Amino acid sequence: MKYSLKSKLSFSYAVMSLLMVALISFCINVLLQSRFQDYVIKEREQKNTEIVSMIEKQYNGLNGGWNTGTIENIGVSALEQGVIVRLKDAKGKTVWDATVHNNGLCVQMLTHMSENMNSRYPGFKGGYEQKTYSLKSGGQEVGHAELGYYGPYYFTDNDIAFLNSLNSILIAVGVLSLIMALILGAFMAKRVSGPISKSIRAAGQIAKGNFQQRITESSGTREMAQLTDTINHLADSLEKQQDLRKRMAADVAHELRTPLANLQSSMEAMLDGIWEPSEERLESCHEEIIRLNRLVGDLEKLERYEAENASLTISVFDLSGISQLILNNFESEFRKKGIALHFEGKSVTVQADRDKITQVITNLVSNALKYTPEDGNVSVSVQESERGAELSVADTGKGIPPEDLPYIFERFYRADRSRNRRTGGLGLGLTITKAIVDAHGGTIEVVSEVDRGTTFTVTLPKD
Template sequence: MQMRLRTRLSLAYALLAVFLVVLISVLTNVFLEKQFKEYIVRQQEARNIEIVSMLSRQYDQGENRWNNSTVQNIGVSALEQGLIVKVMNPDGSTVWDAVVHNNGLCTQMIDHMAHNMTSRYPDFEGAYEVQTYPLMQDGVPIGTVDIGYYGPFYFTDNDLAFINTLNQLLAGAGLIALLLALLLGSVTAKRLSRPISKAVEIAKEIGHGHYDSRILDTSNTLEINKLTSTINELAEGLANQEKLRKRLTVDIAHELRTPLTTLQSHMEAMIDGIWQADRSRLESCHEEILRINRMVGDLEKLARYESEDLVLYKEEFDLQELTGYLLKNFEADFRNKNIAVTLQGEQALIVADRDKISQVIVNLLSNAIKYTSAEGAVAITITCEQDQIRLNVRDNGIGIAPKDLPHIFERFYRADRSRTRNTGGAGVGLAIVKAIVTAHGGTVRASSTDEEGTVFTVTLPAP
């Protein structure tokens, strides 16, 4: 897997590098060649103007004649630059003509320039062009000059050598860039593939049940770090779920063992004739059966509340009024333990399933009674905020240990201190609370100080 991923990443970087190098090289070549063409055209015009200027100074108006030797030198020099010059008087008579001077050289030069252009541009449509310029001296016309060349532009041997050298440099730079890109791509692919491959290996180990596996390596890539942290969190969550599953097995076995053992011993004693099947012993067996039935009922209720098909029969009602009504059902329980209970808050209208919200309040009140010592206190507060209704149930009971607090809403989770016949229950009450509140789009949380008390906060959306 690692080699395959690394190879794919390297190939991807290589293809990207080739594409970018080729694209940059082509665009650079096109841009530079366009600029060079424009430069050649400007240079051609500048040479023409320079020749016109030099020729204009070769006429002596006082003696009404040309400096023929200098004119010839200018014409020959221009011919060497690929320009065919013809100087004429105002009456049209010829002063000097490069074709007359050396017709063979002119023809050879034109053919050579045409060959240079067609060798570089096979479809180049060029031809011999002539531009005529007036010759002036002190504002007085002294003649004209025809300057012929291969147009609209042409490349000399030096120009072609420059272009070829430039292309070779671009090709070399592109090759070097390609090699560097391949090297960089290989290194980057290795750096990316290694943590990904490690994540795949750890994910496989987690899939096989090794929930203690973790990715300890870090990366400079933010996305890779997010991936590894997500996998580590997944492993942590699965490990916690595995612990809860094992604890569930122990809890259910613990809860079932006592009533079943009692039933078995009583039944065997009555079957063997050691005990008589009188009313008191049958009532004792019936009580144990009821305990088992209550636990099964709690499990069924939790399964129903956590079901995706849970149906909520919503209506508008006053949460403060409902809480006060339910408190009356617990008056005897609070009185038996001499627990002081208070309800504070104003009218709080919500739209929810009245029966299920009642179950939430009943579970929280039952929980407070169980874990609040005699002479303790329970305070219930209802507050209305801008977009939510908040229900707080505070007690000053035994509290919840920090190690247990994150798990108290898990199904069947109970702190060790609560595993007594006095508190009882299957450990699903708070799980039911969470399921109902979540189904209503609300939240529930708990804060506690060990041996000082606990606060449960239920937040429901306001209508």
């Protein structure tokens, strides 16, 4: 049988509360009884001292005798307090003895004390104890007082009643604490299990493809808040990935549809005899085939970079030198479009795949050329920082809208919704660039402002 999280938490809180209440009550009971025992023993010693002091005062130094009448009253009063008094003079002769005065009462008192202690503490090891005190008058010993009692300690009826009342109070407090703990436990269990249950339901909806599911309730517990934030972030990510997949499917279909449609119409026209299979028309069909082949080649290249990111041909070369060579190849195209091209950098040696890094630089410079208008500027710089070798490509083009920045490295993603074949490309250049940089353990960052320009920064590790 499976139980809900709330039930398990409530049960756990109840058990923990019960154990804690029982442990606290036991410790308090033991501590109080220990203290009470010490108090009873000290009280017994104090009473003995008082009795001895009163007896000592009954000696008459003038005639060397004892005031037996008062001593008898003291002895009877002590007997009522659980003390058996026996007084002897200096020669050892008994002056007064409680057992002689009323032996039956003495036996009855000791028996009652024994029953009290055994009822409270079964198997209590106690019995009759006796202490002898020296009596002095004028600096001389005039006799001895023997005080007998039930030891090592005993509880009177009032003491037993007090302890019972104390235990009743502890039990009442324990029960009340347990009830409060159960109420608090149920509240805490609900507070803990509530966000978890909502997270489970939200995760179930996300698993079914409902990526719009969100957890709106906030939690005061840090871990619960982190859990709900993680679930919501997961839903956001999956929803964005779903949108990207749909957009990628549409872009792939568009990229394939146009050349295939052109090929189909041209071939059908030539087969039907409407067009002559001239060299010009065949060349147009060939261009569409090349475009399709380039698309498939880029997809294969991207898949290879992402799947085999460790397959690199590492060599040592100067990043500034290779950058300048690439810019020299682009110089005529920049001049033709009327864009100023600048380079700044010093020699920075890196260990990387020369061909793949060449493609990274080519892709970034090509993008800058493509999206920078006439009379614009493109600046390329290479420098060494604490993070490694940094390559930056900055342009003064139209920039990338903020809502598009997080997705520019996705496959087929283009901020230009018009899909202009001349400026839009296939949407794979930056994806391939990032795959190459990732394969080298580096990073690529982009900063852009609409109508102000874009800067791509590639950082390659030093080692």
